[in-house]
Amino acid sequence: xxxxxxxxxxxxxxxxxxxxxxxxxxxxxxxxxxxxxxxxxxxxxxxxxxxxxxxxxxxxxxxxxxxxxxxxxxxxxxxxxxxxxxxxxxxxxxxxxxxxxxxxxxxxxxxxxxxxxxxxxxxxxxxxxxxxxxxxxxxxxxxxxxxxxxxxxxxxxxxxxxxxxxxxxxxxxxxxxxxxxxxxxxxxxxxxxxxxxxxxxxxxxxxxxxxxxxxxxxxxxxxxxxxxxxxxxxxxxxxxxxxxxxxxxxxxxxxxxxxxxxxxxxxxxxxxxxxxxxxxxxxxxxxxxxxxxxxxxxxxxxxxxxxxxxxxxxxxxxxxxxxxxxxxxxxxxxxxxxxxxxxxxxxxxxxxxxxxxxxxxxxxxxxxxxxxxxxxxxxxxxxxxxxxxxxxxxxxxxxxxxxxxxxxxxxxxxxxxxxxxxxxxxxxxxxxxxxxxxxxxxxxxxxxxxxxxxxxxxxxxxxxxxxxxxxxxxxxxxxxxxxxxxxxxxxxxxxxxxxxxxxxxxxxxxxxxxxxxxxxxxxxxxxxxxxxxxxxxxxxxxxxxxxxxxxx
RNA sequence: GCGCCAGUAGCUCAAUAGGAUAGAGCGUUAGCCUCCGGAGCUAAAGGUUGUGGGUUCGAUUCCCGCCUGGCGCACCA
Numbered sequence: 001x002x003x004x005x006x007x008x009x010x011x012x013x014x015x016x017x018x019x020x021x022x023x024x025x026x027x028x029x030x031x032x033x034x035x036x037x038x039x040x041x042x043x044x045x046x047x048x049x050x051x052x053x054x055x056x057x058x059x060x061x062x063x064x065x066x067x068x069x070x071x072x073x074x075x076x077x078x079x080x081x082x083x084x085x086x087x088x089x090x091x092x093x094x095x096x097x098x099x100x101x102x103x104x105x106x107x108x109x110x111x112x113x114x115x116x117x118x119x120x121x122x123x124x125x126x127x128x129x130x131x132x133x134x135x136x137x138x139x140x141x142x143x144x145x146x147x148x149x150x151x152x153x154x155x156x157x158x159x160x161x162x163x164x165x166x167x168x169x170x171x172x173x174x175x176x177x178x179x180x181x182x183x184x185x186x187x188x189x190x191x192x193x194x195x196x197x198x199x200x201x202x203x204x205x206x207x208x209x210x211x212x213x214x215x216x217x218x219x220x221x222x223x224x225x226x227x228x229x230x231x232x233x234x235x236x237x238x239x240x241x242x243x244x245x246x247x248x249x250x251x252x253x254x255x256x257x258x259x260x261x262x263x264x265x266x267x268x269x270x271x272x273x274x275x276x277x278x279x280x281x282x283x284x285x286x287x288x289x290x291x292x293x294x295x296x297x298x299x300x301x302x303x304x305x306x307x308x309x310x311x312x313x314x315x316x317x318x319x320x321x322x323x324x325x326x327x328x329x330x331x332x333x334x335x336x337x338x339x340x341x342x343x344x345x346x347x348x349x350x351x352x353x354x355x356x357x358x359x360x361x362x363x364x365x366x367x368x369x370x371x372x373x374x375x376x377x378x379x380x381x382x383x384x385x386x387x388x389x390x391x392x393x394x395x396x397x398x399x400x401x402x403x404x405x406x407x408x409x410x411x412x413x414x415x416x417x418x419x420x421x422x423x424x425x426x427x428x429x430x431x432x433x434x435x436x437x438x439x440x441x442x443x444x445x446x447x448x449x450x451x452x453x454x455x456x457x458x459x460x461x462x463x464x465x466x467x468x469x470x471x472x473x474x475x476x477x478x479x480x481x482x483x484x485x486x487x488x489x490x491x492x493x494x495x496x497x498x499x500x501x502x503x504x505x506x507x508x509x510x511x512x513x514x515x516x517x518x519x520x521x522x523x524x525x526x527x528x529x530x531x532x533x534x535x536x537x538x539x540x541x542x543x544x545x546x547x548x549x550x551x552x
Numbered sequence: 553g554c555g556c557c558a559g560u561a562g563c564u565c566a567a568u569a570g571g572a573u574a575g576a577g578c579g580u581u582a583g584c585c586u587c588c589g590g591a592g593c594u595a596a597a598g599g600u601u602g603u604g605g606g607u608u609c610g611a612u613u614c615c616c617g618c619c620u621g622g623c624g625c626a627c628c629a
């Protein structure tokens with residue numbers, strides 16, 4: 001049992017034994033004090049009980065301590081401190097044992113059954129297939145990918161999904177833009193539509209098509225040609241987006257196409273369900289959804305006066321489809337420009353009979369583009385978009401992913417293009433990878449010195465300040481993963497990995513691993529192995545590589 | 553005008569369900585390699601947590617007002 005779990009259970013027992021007059025068992029909060037001198041775990045329980053019990057916190061703490069039974073192999077000391085905190089100090093035997101448990105768990109270390117196998121879906125990026133993925137998508141891709149990994153590790157059956165808007169006006173425009181480029185290429189100049197897509201990527205594609213197919217599409221009727229070019233442009237863009245994400249190590253379980261919903265007339269299904277429940281009405285020739293009954297600021301149109309389904313209606317159908325595929329929870333990652341959309345989507349989900357909490361939207365704040373400290377307006381027209389591929393090319397996948405995940409998603413972030421390259425030298429990702437490589441090197445060195453590194457060894461020689469610090473840090477890993485999931489805070493995992501690296505570097509500088517003392521050497525090799533395992537597991541969640549050598 | 557999000561060291565960011573003395577990196581300054589990798593380590597300087605109130609044993613965290621910035625407020629997608 002992990003020491004945290006042990007203390008929690010012991011406190012629960014003590015609480016019962018103390019026979020306080022309480023309506024229900026209170027929540028037992030356990031936290032790590034900021035200062036080391038205040039112990040390894042601390043609970044403010046006595047303070048929070050002070051009011052309901054109308055008793056001094058320190059008095060409550062005393063009663064709790066009297067009823068607390070602790071195995072000295074787990075906890076060597078307790079104390080009441082400050083206004084009424086109860087602090088716990090871990091005993092060395094359980095820390096020494098923990099090192100071997102981490103090694104034994106291997107790549108499974110960090111897992112928990114918090115999610116109990118619940119099916120959960122994360123939808124992220126879902127960029128329109130009208131251009132290459134840009135740097136904003138790179139943030140969403142990194143965040144969504146890492147979060148999904150953490151959900152899996154925390155015991156959820158989590159899936160990644162990309163929603164492809166392959167129908168509607170913008171695809172028609174995309175086709176028209178490509179068609180115009182193609183005709184121009186054939187010597188019949190046509191203007192790219194005002195609202196169309198002017199990027200160079202379509203020009204390249206048009207040339208490719210012209211070289212391959214010659215002028216035979218030029219003979220088609222205009223609308224026929226438009227349809228054909230829409231299809232060609234779409235498949236090309238999708239393939240390109242997939243390739244970028246692949247390079248970025250983001251692999252989706254499903255690329256869901258909007259057209260499958262339209263082909264199946266999924267919107268009819270929604271309209272029927274909503275009408276049956278009495279949530280729709282007609283007004284001025286349009287069909288409306290009473291979303292205001294579910295907290296939206298006003299009702300929304302589902303079918304326009306022209307009889308067209310709105311994008312909103314199709315989106316409802318998409319989300320209904322998610323539920324029908326068995327997902328108990330659905331998390332969407334949107335840009336800040338879509339936050340106004342949340343209330344109506346949630347309203348629809350509630351109207352369809354799904355629990356309010358089953359639908360969650362996380363807004364990933366924007367990426368501000370800077371060039372030498374100056375803000376750059378990103379617009380497709382001005383050609384100022386930075387493509388994801390360029391980013392990967394410039395700074396590398398590891399650095400890019402780490403950079404995006406290392407900040408909390410609610411914080412807008414600046415991305416200085418000129419700094420990005422320079423930053424690759426100073427990027428914290430190298431710091432953590434260096435720690436991993438260094439440990440690998442120590443293990444190699446030990447072998448060279450004739451010390452075979454065993455699977456397991458006696459660790460009772462571990463106990464100095466730096467060793468203990470490393471072990472305690474390693475023990476936090478499963479909690480960190482759970483917190484990432486519970487609070488949608490992927491940056492915690494990258495922060496944590498940096499802390500592990502720091503504690504290990506510190507240990508390394510104070511003590512040699514390979515020494516004359518054989519049992520001490522073996523014990524420290526175990527510590528090094530455990531640290532390497534935790535780093536590697538953290539890197540796996542982050543989707544970055546775990547180099548055994550930094551100088552190759 | 554209404555709504556959502558944010559504001560923490562010179563810069564980029566943290567702060568674990570409201571917890572104890574707000575912490576890291578970069579940059580600045582001063583140290584540390586006869587020793588398993590110096591892409592490392594140790595230390596110093598740097599703060600009225602935008603601002604004014606409130607809630608309580610305790611507030612960067614929760615509530616209200618104000619200031620600044622971003623983004624929304626379509627029968628567009």
